[in-house]
Amino acid sequence: MTALLPPLPEPPDPGDARTNLTLAATGEPEMLRADAARNRALLLDAASRLLVRCGAANLTMESVAAAAGVGKGTVFRRFKDRTGLLIALLDHRExxxxxxxxxxxxxxxxxxxxxxxxxxxxxxxxxxxxxxxxxxxxxxxxxxxxxxxxxxxxxxxxxxxxxxxxxxxxxxxxxxxxxxxxxxxxxxxxxxxxxxxxxxxxxxxxxxxxxxxxxxx
Amino acid sequence: MTALLPPLPEPPDPGDARTNLTLAATGEPEMLRADAARNRALLLDAASRLLVRCGAANLTMESVAAAAGVGKGTVFRRFKDRTGLLIALLDHRExxxxxxxxxxxxxxxxxxxxxxxxxxxxxxxxxxxxxxxxxxxxxxxxxxxxxxxxxxxxxxxxxxxxxxxxxxxxxxxxxxxxxxxxxxxxxxxxxxxxxxxxxxxxxxxxxxxxxxxxxxx
DNA sequence: GAAGTAAGCGGACCGTGGTCCGTTTAAAGT
DNA sequence: ACTTTAAACGGACCACGGTCCGCTTACTTC
Structure with missing residues (x-):
């Protein structure tokens, strides 16, 4: 993981009152299956790294998938589309x-x-x-x-x-x-x-x- | 060298409104070669027709080119990209x-x-x-x-x-x-x-x- | 009207976003 | 443990935006 910016742990943690704020911010914490949650974290981390290395313009969905070691379809299922991934990255930094x-x-x-x-x-x-x-x-x-x-x-x-x-x-x-x-x-x-x-x-x-x-x- | 393209610099905005206005309004009418001007009109017309028939979301560059009876490259050269075409259509309606x-x-x-x-x-x-x-x-x-x-x-x-x-x-x-x-x-x-x-x-x-x-x- | 030239043309080609569907797997029930 | 099932997975596949480059054509000049 090695969070670059926020020391905030990403995992979905339903029920905790304090995370309700982030809950309001992130919208849908969405109890994810264990593998899905793990891949989500991997993807956000990989995207963050690629972002600083290549810039937002060169951030392709396939490269993010490859860097995270998952298939392309997984990225789309999790974040819906490219914009969704960027928004997720942003929300994380807010x-x-x-x-x-x-x-x-x-x-x-x-x-x-x-x-x-x-x-x-x-x-x-x-x-x-x-x-x-x-x-x-x-x-x-x-x-x-x-x-x-x-x-x-x-x-x-x-x-x-x-x-x-x-x-x-x-x-x-x-x-x-x-x-x-x-x-x-x-x-x-x-x-x-x-x-x-x-x-x-x-x-x-x-x-x-x-x-x-x-x-x- | 025949200046064809845009005198777009226009960095300061002094008081003279009128000249700037027409300039800004028309964008780049810019003497086009006869065939190019004809194709531009054909393309805008074709795009307009496709727009009402299929909606903006389904307006593809290739379909516009086909409807106008020109090659795809021509659309891009004239309007730069899809957004440019849409903006041209809009400007026309203003x-x-x-x-x-x-x-x-x-x-x-x-x-x-x-x-x-x-x-x-x-x-x-x-x-x-x-x-x-x-x-x-x-x-x-x-x-x-x-x-x-x-x-x-x-x-x-x-x-x-x-x-x-x-x-x-x-x-x-x-x-x-x-x-x-x-x-x-x-x-x-x-x-x-x-x-x-x-x-x-x-x-x-x-x-x-x-x-x-x-x-x- | 012939020659020269730069703009225009077209469509093959490429990369990327997005979808689809057969396969795999986590988790809940028995 | 075994079954079941819905979610997750992956990568082949498709469509569209955008580029490239060899060919064509409208204008200019003499």
């Missing part, structure tokens, strides 16, 4: 971010007032997305699929909840979409890399947007 | 919308005050995108490619210009991105079709967002 805003210390964690958490969330998300932008961009093939990604849904409901708690003006869910859209990975990447915009300007705009909806720090 | 906000009557056209044009633009864009959502969604494969699509660039610079004219608060270009993002096709489709949200709520949210940045009708 543990840190999720921990930060679900159980971490202020200003992001639950011990800070909602307004403060909101203001802190944007910049943190931008940093996180910058760190994983290659994988994120590669996983955005079907534009509608985004709304089904567990991590995205978690962020959305988190922001929506905070907006409601902070008594933000307007419809919380719509505003949450607007907020998250304003710092969506492709946009941020385009503005910073292609248009040379400073990332501080984007953070500023996040705070500005919150302020205009009555969410003062 | 003529009406563009005419409406570039040269049409108030409240969208140039004879209305900027604030009014902005308020009218959102709902009109949403209607347009709903009418062509299948093609739009199918063309969104590469998330960064969106920012290169002529029609998108045109919309962005149009909204940016209007925001500047209307003395909107904040950075015009960033706000333009946020505004357009809040009614982006995939989002609108998700909210209305999957979540059962009423489209009026979305229009309302567009007006609200404008108002909060000081753009009153």
């Amino acid at each position: 543990a840190l971010l999720q921990a930060a805003f679900l159980t971490g210390p202020p200003p992001m964690g639950p011990d800070a007032p909602a307004a403060e958490r909101l203001h802190a969330f944007g910049p943190a998300l931008m940093r996180h997305e910058r760190d994983h932008h290659e994988l994120i961009l590669a996983s955005r093939t079907d534009p509608l699929r985004t709304y089904e990604v567990p991590a995205q849904r978690l962020r959305l409901s988190h922001v929506t909840l905070l907006l409601r708690q902070a008594r933000a003006a307007g419809e919380p869910e719509l505003l949450a979409h607007t907020l998250l859209g304003s710092i969506d990975t492709p946009l941020v990447h385009h503005l910073t890399c292609e248009r040379g915009m400073d990332i501080d300007r984007l953070e500023e705009s996040w705070h500005d947007l919150l302020n205009r909806y009555g969410v003062q720090r | 003529a009406l919308l563009q005419a409406a906000f570039l040269t049409g009557p108030p409240p969208m056209g140039p004879d209305a005050p900027a604030a009014e044009r902005l308020h009218a633009f959102g709902p009109a864009l949403m209607r347009h995108e709903r009418d062509h959502h299948e093609l739009i969604l199918a063309s969104r494969t590469d998330p960064l490619r969106t920012y290169e699509v002529p029609a998108q660039r045109l919309r962005l610079s149009h909204v940016t210009l209007l925001l500047r004219q209307a003395r909107a608060a904040g950075e015009p270009e960033l706000l333009a991105h946020t505004l357009l993002g809040s009614i982006d096709t995939p989002l609108v489709h998700h909210l209305t079709c999957e979540r059962g949200m009423d489209i009026d709520r979305l229009e309302e949210s567009w007006h609200d967002l404008l108002n909060r940045y000081g753009v009153q009708r």
Whole structure:
């Protein structure tokens, strides 16, 4: 195994309350048969290694299967399609971010007032997305699929909840979409890399947007 | 050397809207050889017909080539790739919308005050995108490619210009991105079709967002 | 109108995503 | 232990996107 990034054990562990968070994040822990669970871990590990070696663009399903020592069909059955594999890889790397805003210390964690958490969330998300932008961009093939990604849904409901708690003006869910859209990975990447915009300007705009909806720090 | 291809650099976006607009709108009309121009028209026509008959998902490059009576290579040379073909089809259908906000009557056209044009633009864009959502969604494969699509660039610079004219608060270009993002096709489709949200709520949210940045009708 | 040339053409060819189906195997029942 | 059964496996197979390269053809020049 030798986890590169997260010390988080992958095995499906139903019933444990603490893993319910990851459960919400991963969507379907899906009691797997022993061999299936083992192969799933092997595949994610192999994909991670290939990813750093060859980049997302050269990550083929067959190479992942070969590197994990399983058949090609196994990869597809487990992850449905290439995008599914990339999303699984991403979800796996979100543990840190999720921990930060679900159980971490202020200003992001639950011990800070909602307004403060909101203001802190944007910049943190931008940093996180910058760190994983290659994988994120590669996983955005079907534009509608985004709304089904567990991590995205978690962020959305988190922001929506905070907006409601902070008594933000307007419809919380719509505003949450607007907020998250304003710092969506492709946009941020385009503005910073292609248009040379400073990332501080984007953070500023996040705070500005919150302020205009009555969410003062 | 006969410059055939695109003068796409266009890095800075100075004030001159009109020249950029036509340029951005047409993309690359670019003097083609007679046979090439004829084949381009044949291909777009064939693709259009296949689109209504079989849907975007079943539109294969080979079938388009066959329906137009040309070789497969010709399709790729003209449109670069499948996404390029879809974008070309889309651009072709944007003529009406563009005419409406570039040269049409108030409240969208140039004879209305900027604030009014902005308020009218959102709902009109949403209607347009709903009418062509299948093609739009199918063309969104590469998330960064969106920012290169002529029609998108045109919309962005149009909204940016209007925001500047209307003395909107904040950075015009960033706000333009946020505004357009809040009614982006995939989002609108998700909210209305999957979540059962009423489209009026979305229009309302567009007006609200404008108002909060000081753009009153 | 002949010659020269660069763009255009077509279809064989390749790699990869995705499916299918006969075989294997983990686990639950007896 | 033996049977049963549904899940998992693997790799042959297919379709489609995209490339390549030798041939053709529209324009230019003289």
